[in-house]
Amino acid sequence: MATSEREFISNFLTLAFLDDPALPNDYHQNAENLDSVGISLRPLKIPYENKRQKGNDADSKVVIILKSVRPPKFVHTVKFSKLATFLQVKESLRALENDLQNADIKFLLKGKVLNDLMLVQDLNSPKISLTVMVGKEKSGSSRGSSSSQVTSAEAVDKTEIAIPWEKIQATLSESIVDQEAVAEAFSRLKRGWELAK
Numbered sequence: 001m002a003t004s005e006r007e008f009i010s011n012f013l014t015l016a017f018l019d020d021p022a023l024p025n026d027y028h029q030n031a032e033n034l035d036s037v038g039i040s041l042r043p044l045k046i047p048y049e050n051k052r053q054k055g056n057d058a059d060s061k062v063v064i065i066l067k068s069v070r071p072p073k074f075v076h077t078v079k080f081s082k083l084a085t086f087l088q089v090k091e092s093l094r095a096l097e098n099d100l101q102n103a104d105i106k107f108l109l110k111g112k113v114l115n116d117l118m119l120v121q122d123l124n125s126p127k128i129s130l131t132v133m134v135g136k137e138k139s140g141s142s143r144g145s146s147s148s149q150v151t152s153a154e155a156v157d158k159t160e161i162a163i164p165w166e167k168i169q170a171t172l173s174e175s176i177v178d179q180e181a182v183a184e185a186f187s188r189l190k191r192g193w194e195l196a197k
Contacts, residue, residue, distance in 0.1 A: 060081075060082060060126075061079040061080065061081060061082075062079070062080055062081075062082055062120050062121070062125070062126060062127070062128060063077060063078075063079055063126065063127045063128070064077070064078050064079070064080055064089060064120070064127075064128045064129075064130060065077050065127070065128070065129040065130065066078065066089075066093055066107075066130055066132050067129065067130070067131055067132065068131075068132040068133075068134060069131065070133070070134065071134075072097065072099050072100070072134065074096075074097060074132075076093065076096055076097075078092060078093075078096075080092075080120050081120070082119070082120050082121035083119060083120070083121065084119070084120050085116065085117055085118065085119055085120070086107055086114050086115070086116050086117075086118050086120070087116040087117065089107070089120070090105050090107075090116065093105065093132070100134060104134070104135030104136065105132060105133070105134060105135070106132070106133040106135065107130045107131070107132060107133075108130065108131040108132075108133055109123070109128070109130055109131075113133075114130070163193065165186075165190065168186065168189065169182070169186050172185055172186055
């Protein structure tokens with residue numbers, strides 16, 4: 001017995017509003033008076049692994065082997081808490097190697113650069129071997145030279161360049177027969193040049 005949607009909705013609404021609602025629209029009850037929050041669910045049949053760390057596991061140490069294959073070459077083995085970040089590992093490496101005070105240091109694991117804010121425990125290993133890439137030293141002199149290059153480029157841009165407008169108009173006249181089209185193209189070129197300044 002098939003009924004249309006309109007018939008179903010009218011029958012449903014009629015049945016729904018036969019009796020007044022038992023509770024008003026703004027009804028609320030204190031949480032202290034609730035016996036249950038809803039139906040209780042049966043336990044899962046799938047084994048559940050608790051991924052939260054136990055107190056003693058969070059305090060355990062991870063052995064990190066730091067190896068640089070490019071100059072300055074070094075190999076260090078250090079122990080860190082699982083909750084340490086790789087930024088803290090970098091700071092300890094700077095303390096161990098005096099040559100790296102101002103250098104840009106990156107840790108690589110299987111060819112991928114590790115983020116400084118990443119935790120050691122995110123790698124899920126009791127022993128981690130990292131390749132250390134030592135970049136160029138950070139210094140203010142390189143920034144100063146790049147800023148001087150920018151200012152000299154701006155100075156070149158600000159100088160007036162003499163444009164041979166007569167030659168451009170003559171070239172347009174040679175390639176385009178219609179003089180109105182030549183005048184329109186020439187005015188567009190000149191206006192574009194003025195706007196680009």
